[in-house]
Amino acid sequence: MGISQIIFFISISLIYRLVFRNKGLQWFVLLISLVTIFWLQPISTIRNLDFWLPVLGLSFGIISWIIITKKVKHYSKQNLFTFITVISFMLILGASRFIPVIVLYKFVTIPGFFNILLFFLLLSFVILTIRLFENKKYIHWGMVGIISIIFIIQKNDSLSYEISLFLRQINSQFSNLASSDEIIWIGYSYIAFRVIHALIESRKRNGLEISLRSYLCYLFYFPAFLAGPIDKIDHFNAEISSNKNTLPLNILKAGELIAVGLFQKFIVADTFAVVSITETLSGTITSKFWMWVVVIVYTFRIYFDFNGYSNIALGISEIIGIQLPVNFNKPLISPTLSIFWNNWHITLTQWFRAYFFNPITRFFRTRFKSLNSQFILAFMQISTMVLIGLWHGISYNFIIWGAWIGVGLFLQNRMTGFVTKKTSSGNPLWKKSPIYKTISTILTILYVSLGWVWFALPDVNASMQVFNVLFGM
Amino acid sequence: MENNNAKLTISVKRIFIKTIIILAIVNFGWIYITKLPIGDLSFYNILFKGRDRLPFGENPSKSYNLSLYDLDAMFASHEIDKKHSDADELHVVLIGDSSIWGFLQEPDNTLSGLLNKRFLDDDKKIIFHNLGYPSISILKDLVLIEKALEYEIDLFLWFITLEALPISEQSEIPIIKNNPVDVNSIIEDYELSTEKIEERVFDKTFWKQRRNISDLVDLQLFGILWDATGIDQEYPESYNPAQRDFTEPIEQYHSIKSDDKLEDFLALEIIKNGIERNKGNNFILINEPILISQGINSSFQYNYYYPRWAYDQYRLIMNKFTQENKILYYDLWNLIPEDEFTNSAIHLTENAENVLAEEIAFVVEDYIGRIEKNDKE
Numbered sequence: 001m002g003i004s005q006i007i008f009f010i011s012i013s014l015i016y017r018l019v020f021r022n023k024g025l026q027w028f029v030l031l032i033s034l035v036t037i038f039w040l041q042p043i044s045t046i047r048n049l050d051f052w053l054p055v056l057g058l059s060f061g062i063i064s065w066i067i068i069t070k071k072v073k074h075y076s077k078q079n080l081f082t083f084i085t086v087i088s089f090m091l092i093l094g095a096s097r098f099i100p101v102i103v104l105y106k107f108v109t110i111p112g113f114f115n116i117l118l119f120f121l122l123l124s125f126v127i128l129t130i131r132l133f134e135n136k137k138y139i140h141w142g143m144v145g146i147i148s149i150i151f152i153i154q155k156n157d158s159l160s161y162e163i164s165l166f167l168r169q170i171n172s173q174f175s176n177l178a179s180s181d182e183i184i185w186i187g188y189s190y191i192a193f194r195v196i197h198a199l200i201e202s203r204k205r206n207g208l209e210i211s212l213r214s215y216l217c218y219l220f221y222f223p224a225f226l227a228g229p230i231d232k233i234d235h236f237n238a239e240i241s242s243n244k245n246t247l248p249l250n251i252l253k254a255g256e257l258i259a260v261g262l263f264q265k266f267i268v269a270d271t272f273a274v275v276s277i278t279e280t281l282s283g284t285i286t287s288k289f290w291m292w293v294v295v296i297v298y299t300f301r302i303y304f305d306f307n308g309y310s311n312i313a314l315g316i317s318e319i320i321g322i323q324l325p326v327n328f329n330k331p332l333i334s335p336t337l338s339i340f341w342n343n344w345h346i347t348l349t350q351w352f353r354a355y356f357f358n359p360i361t362r363f364f365r366t367r368f369k370s371l372n373s374q375f376i377l378a379f380m381q382i383s384t385m386v387l388i389g390l391w392h393g394i395s396y397n398f399i400i401w402g403a404w405i406g407v408g409l410f411l412q413n414r415m416t417g418f419v420t421k422k423t424s425s426g427n428p429l430w431k432k433s434p435i436y437k438t439i440s441t442i443l444t445i446l447y448v449s450l451g452w453v454w455f456a457l458p459d460v461n462a463s464m465q466v467f468n469v470l471f472g473m
Numbered sequence: 474m475e476n477n478n479a480k481l482t483i484s485v486k487r488i489f490i491k492t493i494i495i496l497a498i499v500n501f502g503w504i505y506i507t508k509l510p511i512g513d514l515s516f517y518n519i520l521f522k523g524r525d526r527l528p529f530g531e532n533p534s535k536s537y538n539l540s541l542y543d544l545d546a547m548f549a550s551h552e553i554d555k556k557h558s559d560a561d562e563l564h565v566v567l568i569g570d571s572s573i574w575g576f577l578q579e580p581d582n583t584l585s586g587l588l589n590k591r592f593l594d595d596d597k598k599i600i601f602h603n604l605g606y607p608s609i610s611i612l613k614d615l616v617l618i619e620k621a622l623e624y625e626i627d628l629f630l631w632f633i634t635l636e637a638l639p640i641s642e643q644s645e646i647p648i649i650k651n652n653p654v655d656v657n658s659i660i661e662d663y664e665l666s667t668e669k670i671e672e673r674v675f676d677k678t679f680w681k682q683r684r685n686i687s688d689l690v691d692l693q694l695f696g697i698l699w700d701a702t703g704i705d706q707e708y709p710e711s712y713n714p715a716q717r718d719f720t721e722p723i724e725q726y727h728s729i730k731s732d733d734k735l736e737d738f739l740a741l742e743i744i745k746n747g748i749e750r751n752k753g754n755n756f757i758l759i760n761e762p763i764l765i766s767q768g769i770n771s772s773f774q775y776n777y778y779y780p781r782w783a784y785d786q787y788r789l790i791m792n793k794f795t796q797e798n799k800i801l802y803y804d805l806w807n808l809i810p811e812d813e814f815t816n817s818a819i820h821l822t823e824n825a826e827n828v829l830a831e832e833i834a835f836v837v838e839d840y841i842g843r844i845e846k847n848d849k850e
Contacts, residue, residue, distance in 0.1 A: 252488075255488075271690060271691075271694065274533075274691060274694040274695065274698075275694050275697050275698060280535070281698070281701075281702070284701075284702040284704060285701045285702055286701075286702075287700075287701050290697060290700065290701030291701070293697065293701075294697075294701070
């Protein structure tokens with residue numbers, strides 16, 4: 001998100017809040033979110049892909065809503081009206097190719113109107129089929145599967161390349177220009193997490209009660225569209241459905257969050273970015289001292305960058321009176337690795353804990369009772385972190401990064417247990433004095449920083465080159 | 474809650490007003506801050522080594538360098554700003570354009586780098602400082618000379634070429650336009666007829682200066698990368714070679730026609746007054762080598778810059794001008810063969826830099842010899 005987009009979101013939210021005083025909040029959020037998903041999707045070199053990807057995202061939204069809501073009347077007046085609005089928005093966008101003056105026309109390349117109509121016929125067919133299906137368990141997991149497959153394609157360069165090639169062929173475009181970089185679906189990662197969360201919660205509770213409008217707002221909520229946080233569906237629904245009269249409080253808090261966020265992102269992070277480890281630097285720095293500097297600076301850069309965006313998102317959301325969960329809670333002053341990960345990208349970590357770590361650990365403990373609990377813990381911590389690594393991209397470096405953190409978490413957990421047993425107070429060592437705490441915090445930062453060497457660089461060789469310089473190997 | 478909200482409504486207004494006032498104070502207060510030499514605040518030569526050449530970079534992410542126009546900051550980042558303890562050292566400054574700065578050459582292979590290598594084991598302890606800058610203007614050269622005079626310099630080697638001399642082009646480069654105070658003071662002190670640069674107070678506000686402030690910070694950050702990698706410019710794997718063939722002869726040179734009196738269009742007074750005003754300092758003027766093309770239409774055109782009639786006239790003018798003004802002058806225009814130029818008619822290959830360095834070494838040795846002889850007599 002660039003500064004101009006941020007200013008637009010702040011301005012439009014302020015105008016809405018001050019003029020409309022939160023009347024029609026859901027409609028406002030839905031409309032701006034609809035604009036956002038088309039606006040932020042980069043223009044694609046594959047014909048009309050920048051139109052179809054957001055449309056596909058919206059279709060996933062509608063389909064998954066039908067799946068997750070059992071107790072809701074799908075054909076209620078409000079839901080039908082939302083459905084018609086969303087479809088009309090897309091159709092108007094489609095029709096705008098005939099009226100070149102429409103601003104939206106410049107955001108996306110619009111396909112032929114007939115193609116759009118054909119797509120909606122197909123969508124209607126899918127919706128009707130799903131409604132006819134009685135055993136929705138398979139549909140639930142089927143939907144999770146489809147979303148995961150798209151996720152994998154998006155994160156894997158060779159699969160993305162194949163899709164690019166395929167799309168170019170069906171569009172009669174030059175195949176030799178196919179590239180994995182062409183398959184960029186902006187915001188998909190977060191949409192996927194929210195849809196999967198809704199699907200799993202719906203399975204657990206035998207259906208959720210949420211209107212189509214609220215649900216689409218939840219999935220595509222414009223302040224959190226690009227960089228999260230990943231809110232929980234119940235919390236978001238409660239927030240967007242409540243009518244709070246807390247305008248001054250919201251504006252004050254929002255102002256603080258946005259100011260801090262802008263400072264963190266555009267001043268601190270962008271400044272640190274100049275001297276952070278990159279692929280080019282990994283091959284050109286020969287001094288041990290400066291290599292340590294650029295590696296450690298990367299930790300601060302990534303934190304201020306990500307936390308800056310999160311604060312901006314929280315701030316914009318605060319303007320319209322919706323409180324999003326905090327995503328970072330001073331992780332850089334964590335005395336242990338586990339505290340660090342409890343405070344770093346909190347909503348993502350919670351998501352993986354809820355839908356991977358906890359259920360799979362429970363599964364192992366109940367089904368394989370003979371397995372050593374320490375082994376289960378080590379396996380689960382490493383596999384959870386590897387999975388989080390793979391979420392960033394499917395490559396060896398992200399796998400190693402995940403394993404690095406997972407191993408660190410396990411070792412720190414064991415060491416804390418060992419040391420705690422030895423101390424008379426039963427407290428971990430870092431709780432005993434500020435000196436221990438400071439040393440522990442520095443060690444945590446160093447371990448995390450070394451982990452980023454895998455994360456920041458594209459391949460194992462480049463990372464090894466950095467380690468060679470760092471440790472004079 | 475209602476009461477709290479009512480109070481907070483007032484607070485929001487007050488915060489808004491206070492914000493506007495603070496922003497206005499910071500914005501316009503910055504006008505006074507710009508008068509302070511904040512560019513002098515530098516970690517170069519303290520935390521990381523000084524740069525071998527003035528900061529310049531069109532692609533900072535690859536060159537670990539950037540173009541900025543704060544002269545104090547530029548000099549503070551240069552190795553010339555380093556404290557030199559040895560009183561016996563002889564400091565020679567090279568002034569000129571991108572060819573002296575060393576386009577496409579690593580710091581050690583620039584003219585100054587090679588000269589430093591050449592005199593490394595010499596008893597005379599001669600240290601060469603590269604103050605070339607990739608802009609062609611004689612006025613820019615004088616601005617840098619004036620700034621260099623703050624240091625103890627024994628000799629200036631001033632490399633010139635015709636392209637740096639047209640009066641109409643003197644103020645058309647960013648480093649001149651962005652330093653109105655320094656440039657205007659030089660125009661006044663040296664009694665130059667060059668038109669002064671417009672100074673606008675609004676340009677000194679925080680809002681207008683935000684890019685410059687950011688550049689100052691970036692210059693310090695790039696210092697880390699400069700020290701860590703030794704890289705200070707982008708070295709592309711390939712480049713477009715300098716033009717050797719010409720479609721048609723150029724009738725005019727910077728709107729000067731062949732039957733015009735070229736001398737009237739050249740800012741020779743900048744050289745004359747520049748050297749005259751600094752009589753206590755030693756200057757050697759050198760006409761730098763240019764590409765002499767053998768390609769199509771080269772009978773009319775030496776290279777991309779120069780029609781033959783203009784350059785030939787320029788050489789005659791310079792010979793006469795330097796003799797009349799008793800300026801030590803070397804004309805090295807044809808020293809380098811055609812195929813030893815890189816992407817421009819003045820940018821040299823590493824081989825050519827070596828050839829030029831040898832020639833300049835003789836010039837310097839000859840000059841020192843003369844000085845020593847004079848001292849003995």
